[in-house]
Amino acid sequence: MNAELEWKLHNLPDSPGCYLMKSEGKIIYVGKAKNLKNRVSQYFHASRNHTPKVRAMVEKVDDFDIMLVDGELEAFALECNLIKMHRPHYNILLKDDKHYPYIRIDPREDFPRPELVRRQLKDGARYFGPYQGATVVREVLDVVRATFPIRSCGWRIDPNKPRRPCVYHQIGQCRAPCAGLVSREDYAEIVARVIDFLSGRHAPVIEELTARMREAAAQMNYERAALYRDRIRAVESVMQKQKAISTAQDDRDVIAVLHRDADALVEMLYIRGGRLLGSENFTMEGAGDESPGEVITQFILQYYTPENLPPTELILSADPPEKAVVEELLTELHGRRTYLFAPMRGEKMKLVRMALKNARDLAEKLDKRAASSRARTVGAAEELGEVLGLMHFPRRIEGYDISNTQGSLSVASQVVMIDGVSRNDQYRIYRIKTVQGANDFASMHEVITRRLRHGLREMEERRAAGEAVEDGKFSDLPDLILIDGGRGQLNAAQDAMHALGLDIPMFGLAKRIEEIVLPDCDESILLDRHSNALHLIQRLRDEAHRFAITHHRKLRSKASVASRLETVPGVGEARRKALLRHFSTVEALKAASVEEIAAVVPKNVAENVYQMLHQDDAAPEV
Secondary structure, three states, rough: HHHHHHHHHHHOOOOEEOOOEEEEEEEEEEEEEEEEHHHHHHHOHHOOOOOOOHHHHHHHEEEEEEEOOOOOHHHHHHHHHHHHHHHHOOOOOOOOOOOOEEEOOOOOOOOOOOEEEEOHHHHHHHHEOOOHHHHHHHHHHHHHHHHHOOOOOOOOOOOOOOOOHHHHHHHOOOHHHHOOOHHHHHHHHHHHHHHHHHHOOOHHHHHHHHHHHHHHHHHOOOOHHHHHHHHHHHHHHHHHHHHHHHOOOOOEEEEEEEEEEOEEEEEEEEEOOEEEEEEEEEEEEOOOOHHHHHHHHHHHHHHEEEOOOOOOEEEEEOOOOOOHHHHHHHHEEEEEOOOEEEOHHHHHHHHHHHHHHHHHHHHHHHHHHHHHHHHHHHHHHHHHHHHHOOOOOEEEEEEEEEEEEEOOOEEEEEEEEEEEEEEEHHHHEOOOOOOOOOOOOHHHHHOOOOOOOOHHHHHHHHEEEEOOHHHHHOOOOOEEEEEEOOOHHHHHHHHHHHHHOOOOEEEEEEEOOOOOOOOOOOOEEOOOOOOHHHHHHHHHEEEEEEHHHHHHHHHHHHHHHHHHHOOOOOOHHHHHHHHHHHHHHHHHHHHHHHHHHHHOOOOHHHHHHHHHHHHHHHHOOO
16 A cells, blocks of 8 residues: 555545545546445455455555545435446446437538537537437437528538539528538538527527518418428427426536635536536635635636636636626637526535535645645654754755775765755765775765865855855755764764864764664664654665665666777777767667767777677577
């Protein structure tokens, strides 16, 4: 179990809701619970009672998310919707699951047509719905085709290869773009009217059909008048059904705001086709002093775009200050009337409370995470300062380690923590220059001398130039130094520091029992193994060791290649240096082709070098 998973388990709420088990970012199981804390914890404890399927699932879980609801019934409904939406591998799935149908029109096509689809994609097309079923969609499409002469076929239209018009053109239900009988501009006007109709603007269509019916009746063309009468009834029927759909299965976004320190959290619930499908949270930075309504206004204006259209209804935890203006902007964006509600009671208020409940749970987690992070960083550094009896908080802590192989290719690492957080950009590697053989004490004396001497010199230069001392590469001297090793390494480091006239607090960490060794003190300090201060210096020590040994291995590999290059025919001292200089790393040299190596040495020599570098790869295993 990773640390993130363990932390989430420890901070689960005692609340009903749904949980989404994840593996490498993919949702593999969705479940519901009356009490999330008890239910989710059971998966990772009491594994002996699990079925083989559950054990296999738990072994793959590396993360999970939760959604809070108000009761068990809501958890049931949400679980059903989430399973249909994500189709997780370890849930029992209904194979013939259907999605609510939509009508799709892509205005970017030359001669678009309305079509029935089961999924709403972000592909630039316009989608209308969802409808209660395919039968309703077909009724709507029948009315559209009877009212507007728009094509229904799927033929590919080529202006250079006109086709013979079909029967729909003969009965007046298509302008026959396939036969070149309508221009793109005229057809685009028809499509625009269809989009208006499907968006809910039915009145112009009713008025036009009524005018045509009266005109036909005035001309005593009663058969044609009856045709228009039937179309008017069909449109009115569609209007009623569309209204019923929007009443029973609304598309809504629920937006709630919760202030947290200098920021504000925004929680969104997505309701599509009357079903709660999920939630998402956002942070509005620097909005802590703004009113909830102003935060909602700014969120709405930034979140909804032509690619991310708003639904017809937004349920809010507070009214925007300029509600009418925001509604007008969203209506213009959507192409259909969009309403904003800040309910005080009823079912909509329950949705707001649910969103706020999820926001509060997130805020509690963020607060706990921030407290935990501070305890592991700044708090740990403060605790370490108290343990060591320091007068001031150790803002900058540096750790040092020596790495060599039987005294050859000795290197020293310098790693840095500022406010308890590793600063990789300030790590340094020192090649030991004055020490021969495996002498860690003398090597530590050299590296501390060089590091602090660089710092003092740069400090004087930056002060003389009027520049900030803390912004230099070396002039920001440490408040505390960790030496990876026992008393011998610590004494050598302290002698080097005192020789430069400095007095920086310093301590060693012996590996055997993780004891803190202090200079001029015979007794060592043993910290509690759960202490944040101990964990901090262990991380610093491990980083110093990792950084030193990683660089040392690179040097050994480079030295090995360099010595092997000397055995290659045609490679002398000059060509060996040229190759190593041109290909700055051993990996780069091994990855180079013969032609790339030939850019540095002659072609025949390059072939010899390439063969030497890859002869191990070609050797068979034994």
